[in-house]
Amino acid sequence: MKILFAEDETDLRDVVSAYLEFQGYFVDAVGNGRxxxxxxxxxxxDTIVMDVMxxxxxxxxxMRRIRDTGNTTPALFLTAKGEVSDRVTGLDAGADDYLTKPxxxxxxxxxxxxxxxxxxxxNVRTLTFGNLELxxxxxxxxxxxxxxxxHKEVRLLSCLMANTGRDMTAExxxxxxxxxxxxxxxxxxxxxxxxxxKLQSIQANxxxxxxxxxxxxxxxx
Amino acid sequence: MQQTDxxxxxxxxxxTVLERMKEMIEESGKEYExxxxxxxxxxxxxxxxxxxSMSEKLSRLGFEADTxxxxxxTDDSIGIRIVCLFIDDVYETAAxxxxxxxxxxxxxxxxxxxxxxxxxxxxxxxxxxxxxQTDIDGRTPGLYRVEIQLRTIAMDTWAALEHExxxxxxxxxxxxxxxxxxxxxxxxAACDVSxxxxxxxxxxxxxxxxxxxxxxx
Numbered sequence: 001m002k003i004l005f006a007e008d009e010t011d012l013r014d015v016v017s018a019y020l021e022f023q024g025y026f027v028d029a030v031g032n033g034r035x036x037x038x039x040x041x042x043x044x045x046d047t048i049v050m051d052v053m054x055x056x057x058x059x060x061x062x063m064r065r066i067r068d069t070g071n072t073t074p075a076l077f078l079t080a081k082g083e084v085s086d087r088v089t090g091l092d093a094g095a096d097d098y099l100t101k102p103x104x105x106x107x108x109x110x111x112x113x114x115x116x117x118x119x120x121x122x123n124v125r126t127l128t129f130g131n132l133e134l135x136x137x138x139x140x141x142x143x144x145x146x147x148x149x150x151h152k153e154v155r156l157l158s159c160l161m162a163n164t165g166r167d168m169t170a171e172x173x174x175x176x177x178x179x180x181x182x183x184x185x186x187x188x189x190x191x192x193x194x195x196x197x198k199l200q201s202i203q204a205n206x207x208x209x210x211x212x213x214x215x216x217x218x219x220x221x
Numbered sequence: 222m223q224q225t226d227x228x229x230x231x232x233x234x235x236x237t238v239l240e241r242m243k244e245m246i247e248e249s250g251k252e253y254e255x256x257x258x259x260x261x262x263x264x265x266x267x268x269x270x271x272x273x274s275m276s277e278k279l280s281r282l283g284f285e286a287d288t289x290x291x292x293x294x295t296d297d298s299i300g301i302r303i304v305c306l307f308i309d310d311v312y313e314t315a316a317x318x319x320x321x322x323x324x325x326x327x328x329x330x331x332x333x334x335x336x337x338x339x340x341x342x343x344x345x346x347x348x349x350x351x352x353x354q355t356d357i358d359g360r361t362p363g364l365y366r367v368e369i370q371l372r373t374i375a376m377d378t379w380a381a382l383e384h385e386x387x388x389x390x391x392x393x394x395x396x397x398x399x400x401x402x403x404x405x406x407x408x409x410a411a412c413d414v415s416x417x418x419x420x421x422x423x424x425x426x427x428x429x430x431x432x433x434x435x436x437x438x
Binding site: 140144145146147148149150190193194196197198201203 | 333334335336340403404407408410411414415417418419421422
């Protein structure tokens with residue numbers, strides 16, 4: 001599980017990072033909204049934890065911009081106690097939950113677990129890219145024709161479609177799609193191959209770039 | 222017994238053309254098997270469209286059920302169906318047929334890449350085949366129209382069921398069955414594509430997509 005953590009108070013940032021790392025998370029800690037936005041755009045995360053009041057770019061603006069890129073990563077805001085308006089604008093900007101400072105570490109990690117459980121529900125029913133339409137409910141892709149996808153193919157393609165602007169390594173895809181079961185990285189290539197052939201068979205103008213042991217990226221042709 | 226044959230004096234030539242096409246396909250299949258140690262296609266069905274079914278088709282199209290229309294207004298009076306194991310084999314077989322001597326391609330319809338709205342998938346080749354006998358236009362050697370349908374076993378199974386539905390009247394839940402057949406077509410296509418991809422991976426030629434490379438042969 002990889003977390004993007006944005007907090008400008010150095011002490012709090014260090015303590016929370018250390019705690020989450022101890023819990024087994026990989027943590028990318030940044031000190032302002034601008035860096036958070038850049039990281040969210042260049043890397044894939046499982047959860048985003050963000051302070052509201054930060055220099056350079058506040059958390060609300062950063063959150064809004066992140067959502068504008070089509071990124072649906074579950075996000076949690078850290079807000080000051082009593083600031084109802086922060087909580088409301090934070091949620092409206094696209095956050096999924098909030099925690100008021102000061103907070104207990106146990107509560108933070110419980111909320112992160114809850115966000116992780118709900119992650120799949122954030123997926124919208126239909127994703128589109130180029131002439132490609134992925135219907136996650138019917139497990140089908142459509143372009144010129146329609147073809148069915150297996151459950152894993154749906155998750156793999158959703159993941160690629162949510163990250164069209166960047167390269168995804170096989171390890172990232174493995175972590176995202178096969179997180180709940182033991183699987184080797186070879187399976188990623190096999191499923192990418194299935195999807196490549198299926199995209200071709202429906203004459204999608206979208207291809208999965210990348211070869212075995214290299215990162216993958218969805219591209220319109 | 223009916224004395225007048227819908228195909229008139231041309232039936233002999235039609236049989237000759239059908240037999241000749243069958244021989245050439247079988248010959249090509251043997252050659253392929255010798256070279257690659259596996260079958261090019263699984264099986265082959267040849268037929269002259271029955272008079273009953275041709276008359277029915279002509280009246281459905283609004284034509285007189287006569288010899289001229291049977292041979293000129295339809296493409297499938299002489300029909301061959303080739304059923305293959307894998308999608309690559311369908312394209313390989315089609316490519317080989319296109320090289321047959323005395324055959325001119327009239328039309329190719331790739332319903333595998335462009336499935337029909339109901340989910341039908343198949344590759345159709347319509348040919349004019351030359352034969353020493355005279356044709357209905359008085360040409361000698363004559364030209365006879367042949368339709369060849371190429372498909373995988375999965376596509377063939379689907380088409381068999383869809384055919385049954387088409388000719389059955391008053392079925393309960395017709396809409397639901399049509400909708401479910403469509404879903405099955407897409408699931409079978411998914412299986413065909415995955416099996417082809419796996420075959421390529423097993424053969425050590427990585428990569429999805431069945432149309433660009435011919436490998437593992």
